[in-house]
Amino acid sequence: MPIFTNPQTFPSFDELPPSTSSLTTPQTPWFLLAQIKENMTITKPTLVVRDRSNIDFAVTFDDGDHHGLVIGGGNGEKARFRKGHTLVVPCATRTDRGEGKKALVRVPEGQGRDVRVLPTSLDKVFGLGALVNGEKDGEEKKRGCAACGKDEGGEGKLMRCTGCGVVAYCGTECQVRGWNELGHKADCKALKGIREIWP
Ligand SMILES: [Zn+2]
Ligand SMILES: [Zn+2]
Structure with a gap:
């Protein structure tokens, strides 16, 4: 069980590695946690989300179409991107789209199935994560x-x-x-x- 206060494991949007970086050594997996603000899907699934440092950005998925994104355990379950729920993207990277365009998180084909949605707010996820770990003020509770x-x-x-x-x-x-x-x-x-x- 990871420690939810560790920024290496749960980086904010600004702390994500750029998508252009080539990872040569195996990395400890990290997870982008962000609360869903808006579902902007027209063709590809596209969300506007907010991270723990209150930065808003877009997440797009190459895997899905406007019907949604198939996720979770390979049973064909569609992701339900509810406003206020928390998106979990493993090993997310930041795409810089060049001058004048905002950076975003693009989930490449084949990685959409690893994405999860937790049915609660981002604040709650951090609170519940601490509860699972038995942390309270840095001490074992x-x-x-x-x-x-x-x-x-x-x-x-x-x-x-x-x-x-x-x-x-x-x-x-x-x-x-x-x-x-x-x-x-x-x-x-x-x-x-x-x-x-x-x-
Ligand atoms: Zn219970
Ligand atoms: Zn009791």
Whole structure:
């Protein structure tokens, strides 16, 4: 599981390598995370997104057509580019289109299938990533019940959420509260996605 605060693993748009650079040595994979602002698809799938340093730029996909982009595990699932959700592009590069034209991220043919969309905002992805890693203020956080905070390993074992496998509860009452009141319903799918991308 990568550390979400590491800019080498999660670079901003400006920190991406140029598409013209030839990578001779094997690199540790990096991921561009950006929140979808607008779907501008006319022919090729084209999105306007915003990265963690609040820079807006375009992402285009050579793989798809106006029907969308086929992604995810080869089961023919189409990418749903929802506004407000977070795009994950592995090993993204920056294309400089020359003077007067804005740089963009172009996902070359054959790499579109590695792109994922997490069903939550970019801020949330960073927050949930920290939660998965058990980070809190740079220290290992002891994980107790996600609703009441009761410690793990105390009296009675905690039950882990079967959806994401990340958060745990001391009992059904706390689980229901976590799901509804504390908003885990919205986070659970995104957490599951995060764990699938970075097992
Ligand atoms: Zn509890
Ligand atoms: Zn869950």
